[in-house]
Amino acid sequence: MKTYLILAWRNCWRNRRRTWITISAIAFAVLLSILMQSLNRGSHDLLVENMARYSTGYLQIRDVRFEDDPSPDNAFEYGDAIEKEVLAMHPDVRMVIPRIQTFMLAADDEGTKGALVMGVDPEREQVLNGLMDQLVEGRFFSWKDGGSGNDGGSVNDGSSGIEPSEAVVSAGLAERMELAPGDTLALIGQGRFGMSASGLFVVSGIVKLPVVEMDRQTVYLSLPQARYLLSAEEHVTSLLLLPRHKRDTDDIAQTVRTKLAGTELTVATWEELMPDLLEFIKFDMAGSYVLSIILYVVIGFGFFGTVLTLTLERRREFGVLLSVGLKRRLLSLIIFLETLMVSVTGVLIGWLLTTGVLLYFVQNPIQLTGDLAESIMDYGWEPILPVSLDPGMFLSQGLIVFFLAVGISLYPMAKIARLKIIEASRS
Amino acid sequence: MNKKKEVIRTESVSKVYNPDTIPVHALREVSVRFDEGEFTSIVGPSGSGKTTLLNMIGGLDEPSSGQVFVHGQEITAMSDRERVAFRLEHIGFVFQYFNLIPVFTARENVSFVMFLQHRPEREIRERAEQLLVEMGLEEKMDSRPAEMSGGEQQRVAVARALASRPSFILADEPTANLDTVSAMNLLDMMARMNREEGVTFIFSTHDQRVIDRARRVIRMVDGAVESDEFREG
Numbered sequence: 061m062k063t064y065l066i067l068a069w070r071n072c073w074r075n076r077r078r079t080w081i082t083i084s085a086i087a088f089a090v091l092l093s094i095l096m097q098s099l100n101r102g103s104h105d106l107l108v109e110n111m112a113r114y115s116t117g118y119l120q121i122r123d124v125r126f127e128d129d130p131s132p133d134n135a136f137e138y139g140d141a142i143e144k145e146v147l148a149m150h151p152d153v154r155m156v157i158p159r160i161q162t163f164m165l166a167a168d169d170e171g172t173k174g175a176l177v178m179g180v181d182p183e184r185e186q187v188l189n190g191l192m193d194q195l196v197e198g199r200f201f202s203w204k205d206g207g208s209g210n211d212g213g214s215v216n217d218g219s220s221g222i223e224p225s226e227a228v229v230s231a232g233l234a235e236r237m238e239l240a241p242g243d244t245l246a247l248i249g250q251g252r253f254g255m256s257a258s259g260l261f262v263v264s265g266i267v268k269l270p271v272v273e274m275d276r277q278t279v280y281l282s283l284p285q286a287r288y289l290l291s292a293e294e295h296v297t298s299l300l301l302l303p304r305h306k307r308d309t310d311d312i313a314q315t316v317r318t319k320l321a322g323t324e325l326t327v328a329t330w331e332e333l334m335p336d337l338l339e340f341i342k343f344d345m346a347g348s349y350v351l352s353i354i355l356y357v358v359i360g361f362g363f364f365g366t367v368l369t370l371t372l373e374r375r376r377e378f379g380v381l382l383s384v385g386l387k388r389r390l391l392s393l394i395i396f397l398e399t400l401m402v403s404v405t406g407v408l409i410g411w412l413l414t415t416g417v418l419l420y421f422v423q424n425p426i427q428l429t430g431d432l433a434e435s436i437m438d439y440g441w442e443p444i445l446p447v448s449l450d451p452g453m454f455l456s457q458g459l460i461v462f463f464l465a466v467g468i469s470l471y472p473m474a475k476i477a478r479l480k481i482i483e484a485s486r487s
Numbered sequence: 488m489n490k491k492k493e494v495i496r497t498e499s500v501s502k503v504y505n506p507d508t509i510p511v512h513a514l515r516e517v518s519v520r521f522d523e524g525e526f527t528s529i530v531g532p533s534g535s536g537k538t539t540l541l542n543m544i545g546g547l548d549e550p551s552s553g554q555v556f557v558h559g560q561e562i563t564a565m566s567d568r569e570r571v572a573f574r575l576e577h578i579g580f581v582f583q584y585f586n587l588i589p590v591f592t593a594r595e596n597v598s599f600v601m602f603l604q605h606r607p608e609r610e611i612r613e614r615a616e617q618l619l620v621e622m623g624l625e626e627k628m629d630s631r632p633a634e635m636s637g638g639e640q641q642r643v644a645v646a647r648a649l650a651s652r653p654s655f656i657l658a659d660e661p662t663a664n665l666d667t668v669s670a671m672n673l674l675d676m677m678a679r680m681n682r683e684e685g686v687t688f689i690f691s692t693h694d695q696r697v698i699d700r701a702r703r704v705i706r707m708v709d710g711a712v713e714s715d716e717f718r719e720g
Contacts, residue, residue, distance in 0.1 A: 063602050383545070
């Protein structure tokens with residue numbers, strides 16, 4: 061085998077310029093293809109990450125009726141005992157994060173806007189999404205209950221038992237309503253089972269959320285405050301499960317789903333909770349796959365042209381090698397090795413170049429500006445182009461080029477199989 | 488009575504190209520025998536069928552009719568795969584255009600055939616060096632064909648043909664692309680191999696220098712043997 065490898069390798073370099081052009085074309089295709097996918101995946105990962113962390117969580121336990129009727133009526137009881145029970149369901153559940161949320165009207169002196177009101181435990185949210193780090197003005201409301209968040213009454217004093225009434229408003233909503241820390245915000249809506257829900261809250265801080273849609277409309281209250289407002293003491297609308305590793309999500313979902321069977325609770329993954337987002341990602345990726353295919357078809361034809369020329373140029377040599385006793389299958393193997401060596405060299409160089417470019421973009425993400433940034437933000441994306449370093453992309457591009465090489469080498473193999481030694485030797 | 492051992496025998500070998508359109512009779516009922524140790528030239532004008540006969544004997548082409556036997560084995564009845572293996576073990580080829588592997592050195596070119604025969608590495612190395620020394624190429628062992636003259640390349644080609652210890656060597660116009668000195672050197676080498684080691688050589692040629700050195704001359708005209716002349720060695 062060593063002799064065949066040496067022969068193939070040296071044959072690759074018989075026409076150095078041509079070989080380098082072919083290698084460069086492959087490397088360039090790999091670079092472009094991975095870069096394209098990396099930018100797509102990077103954006104998607106960031107979008108999913110943000111949506112999952114700020115909106116649905118990776119996994120969420122909720123009442124089975126909540127999907128059809130997302131109101132506080134379909135909240136469920138949650139306390140220390142339930143928390144322990146959920147944590148015990150799967151060893152890879154790192155933490156549970158309780159939330160109660162509903163849509164309400166937010167009003168100030170100037171007007172009224174629709175708002176997503178979320179009762180949260182800021183410290184647990186901090187672990188999930190670094191919420192408190194997103195503060196751009198003011199401060200977060202005080203939170204003294206480090207437990208399940210179930211004992212809201214112990215947090216604050218006052219007539220409602222929960223004072224001071226403070227809220228943290230997302231930057232987009234604050235801008236739309238011209239709110240600043242210290243301003244008063246009225247929340248009006250419906251609580252659990254038709255109870256009227258209204259209250260005045262002092263804006264203690266403003267957070268900039270990376271999900272634009274959420275940034276436009278979110279009001280954070282402390283969990284006890286929100287429960288009190290919605291007349292849903294000891295209830296939550298969702299219980300987010302934070303996995304130790306994202307890859308554990310499906311496994312945890314399966315286990316928890318089995319354990320919740322027969323109850324009124326269910327568990328859903330982010331894919332189930334955001335099917336539209338998943339569809340959008342698939343659609344967006346399809347575009348990048350189509351471009352990759354076009355790229356590889358173009359490169360493939362170039363590569364094929366090289367192999368075609370090489371096959372025709374070397375007909376006599378093939379004839380001589382067969383004359384002296386080289387078996388056709390071994391000659392085919394040599395030609396395949398040559399094609400493979402050129403491809404592998406191209407892929408390796410492509411990988412190296414891509415790694416360098418991606419590492420640069422990891423350090424210096426591409427910032428979008430102007431109309432493009434606006435339109436990206438309209439989709440709920442941050443106006444940056446993050447990149448993904450998923451090794452799967454590198455592997456898949458390597459495999460594509462491998463199969464391309466196999467496909468292309470079929471031509472000289474077929475020629476060798478039908479080669480007439482006499483004609484070839486005379487050519 | 489001929490006491491020499493038969494190496495090759497052709498029986499009524501004919502070859503017709505384009506039988507369905509404009510038939511070209513390259514060989515017509517050629518029956519000829521070659522014995523061990525011969526130094527034979529097949530001569531004739533272009534298109535007389537000498538190269539076609541060589542191709543039939545070498546198992547590179549199949550006759551339209553007739554049979555070819557090598558050491559009593561009918562190679563015309565063998566499959567393509569069997570003929571490849573047979574050629575590797577029994578036949579050495581020298582071509583008009585040298586046809587060395589351009590990316591291999593002289594040593595590697597000579598070794599390659601033995602490598603295909605799965606000979607031990609040490610034997611391959613020693614025999615390749617020995618043959619190249621015998622061909623006067625000790626200085627060129629690690630040179631590639633592009634770094635050698637035509638005569639040197641053809642001597643490497645002869646060494647390659649000899650490397651597999653074949654029963655006979657078929658040489659198609661081996662001196663056609665060589666100057667006189669190189670041609671004479673090559674012929675000297677081949678004659679010495681024939682004389683000292685008993686290697687059987689069969690040439691197709693119209694080079695008078697080769698014809699003059701041959702101990703047997705077969706003349707072909709229009710695909711048939713016109714004369715078969717044995718000379719004193």
